[in-house]
């Protein structure tokens with residue numbers, strides 16, 4: 001056990017860079033100040049997103065209270081938390097499966113297979129636990145405050161929230177370890193990593209849809225309906241037919257003093273413990289074997305013909321060539337891809353499914369906001385906002401220079417115009433931004449019924465809204481690139497520029513939304529002012545980027 | 559031709575002094591060996607010649623073009639091989655070479671001719687369709703070398719080029735360096751092994767703790783001491799003092 005913990009600490013530091021944070025607090029006041037500023041930024045960004053959930057839960061509580069079904073809020077949050085931890089668990093596990101060339105170093109240490117698996121399991125658990133706590137908090141706090149619950153309620157909620165990710169995480173490992181074993185056997189690690197990412201996302205969506213399906217069938221069944229309304233919080237028990245732990249957890253939280261509450265908690269604890277033990281008993285060996293030899297890559301043994309060589313050597317203009325290099329380097333490194341462009345496909349898959357499931361509730365809520373004839377105005381802007389949100393989540397621009405790593409220095413020895421280099425990076429982010437725009441427009445069309453005209457406007461505004469986050473990301477990267485790394489994880493996941501842009505971008509979007517809501521109430525005038533203001537911001541920012549980048553490019557030293 | 563005038567460089571915001579007032583001239587038609595122990599400042603010098611680092615003070619000119627004032631033009635004259643071939647691991651060998659060809663604006667037929675020749679000579683032609691991260695250290699170095707020579711640059715700058723190359727490739731490279739210098743162009747390379755310099759160079763420069771302590775031909779170095787010592791010992795003495 002001691003060895004497992006020691007390894008866990010190594011992983012935690014290597015993946016989250018926590019000791020660096022702590023050190024900066026101890027030694028350097030200036031960088032400690034930066035850290036605090038960063039944490040504040042994250043909190044404000046998160047609060048904005050969480051507030052949407054909180055408002056939703058408050059309204060739900062008021063609707064459900066009269067029929068005594070307010071427990072749904074807790075079971076809803078539980079299911080969301082479990083679903084999110086499942087999907088993020090799968091993607092997160094894939095992205096952190098191979099750490100720091102461990103195939104060679106850590107495997108040579110005298111560790112038992114289960115030590116290795118436990119260390120990795122616990123490291124991914126930490127991240128998931130935080131995610132679960134945040135999601136649960138949006139429901140628990142609303143319920144707790146509204147029902148005037150005491151301390152015990154919050155303590156139990158905390159414990160339950162910590163238990164939620166365990167089962168999804170065990171499931172994720174059971175799905176992924178065999179996949180990685182195959183990947184290792186085929187020596188096609190990268191391809192399998194990316195494919196498993198998609199499988200994970202798909203898996204999550206399928207689970208959500210089948211959940212939705214079961215709910216529908218039950219609602220039509222009079223037997224079930226009677227059961228729901230005759231018992232207090234009877235609706236909660238329905239969830240158990242799909243995912244029993246959610247009922248155990250909910251009863252534990254809302255009713256710990258009763259038998260069903262207490263047994264719920266015990267059942268939850270027991271299941272989590274058994275799941276973890278079973279995972280380590282049966283999968284450790286396979287996990288180890290999936291790591292051995294993982295640093296090998298497959299070579300093509302085929303000889304190259306004259307013709308192939310000639311075909312491969314095509315002259316392109318320098319901007320195209322730079323752009324092509326960007327796209328290849330990002331998409332072929334699974335860690336870059338999963339943390340970057342992949343997000344553009346993952347988030348819509350999750351949100352789309354969520355919107356689909358809850359479309360009646362959301363339509364009702366939107367209806368109250370969207371009275372008068374301005375409904376198309378606001379739904380257009382909501383689509384634009386979602387597109388911009390998605391585009392700025394890709395991290396392509398905000399990790400653009402860090403991703404080069406040590407090769408950046410070599411790149412600097414080449415006769416490349418800094419302006420072209422920067423434009424290629426911006427274009428790369430822009431291409432995926434356009435994709436994000438299209439995806440959200442599709443969501444707007446199929447789920448929200450926005451008109452084609454509205455979608456065209458939404459598309460343009462979404463591009464104007466996300467462009468500042470690309471440009472600011474590049475400005476940050478030019479100023480503080482993180483070029484020294486041995487694990488690509490460090491250029492994206494542990495890159496402060498990425499974090500600043502994701503949360504700064506959220507704050508920018510909330511700010512814009514508030515400004516539009518209070519200042520730009522009429523459509524024509526609103527579109528016009530918004531477009532012009534955003535266009536001016538973008539032109540000014542771009543001019544800054546070019547004049548700064550032209551000089552700064554030559555000053556970057558590792 | 560490379561002209562280095564009064565170049566100084568510090569690292570870590572002035573805390574580590576790496577180079578102190580370096581003056582060097584590498585002429586057309588010569589192979590110039592840059593010798594020094596580990597940490598003497600060879601790589602730092604080369605990084606400034608190739609525009610990777612900016613000198614704190616002083617000027618560097620490549621064929622008369624200032625590398626700081628006119629970087630893009632100056633770099634077109636250089637073919638550079640870094641000491642550590644850490645390059646774009648996720649590209650295939652051929653994609654890499656094609657990218658270099660685009661950056662240096664090499665016409666398609668010339669690109670093909672040179673890649674064919676050079677990859678044949680260094681025996682990595684069959685690996686060109688594989689991803690660079692499947693290459694060995696030596697293969698990466700050969701690939702970078704081919705890339706550096708692709709645009710037929712007049713000034714070659716090589717940082718410890720012999721380390722990690724197999725004997726046959728090292729031999730070919732030396733031949734190429736000789737031929738390049740004999741055709742009136744410039745070769746500048748660093749090494750920490752006297753033996754390599756002794757066989758190959760027209761002139762050498764010795765650097766120690768960021769300062770040049772000797773520049774001249776090998777004969778001039780021999781004349782520095784009257785006794786019949788080997789150059790290796792002489793070199794060791796010089797850097798010990």
Ligand SMILES: Nc1ncnc2c1ncn2[C@@H]1O[C@H](COP(=O)(O)OP(=O)(O)O)[C@@H](O)[C@H]1O
Pocket residue numbers: 558569570574575576594595596597598599600601602603
């Ligand atoms: N990035 C850097 N940061 C700080 N110091 C450095 C850096 N690179 C080199 N140095 C220091 O500069 C000096 C010269 O290094 P270098 O030019 O690499 O030597 P050489 O190539 O001759 O072995 C050494 O003392 C080295 O420690």
Ligand SMILES: [Mg+2]
Pocket residue numbers: 600601602641
């Ligand atoms: Mg060196």
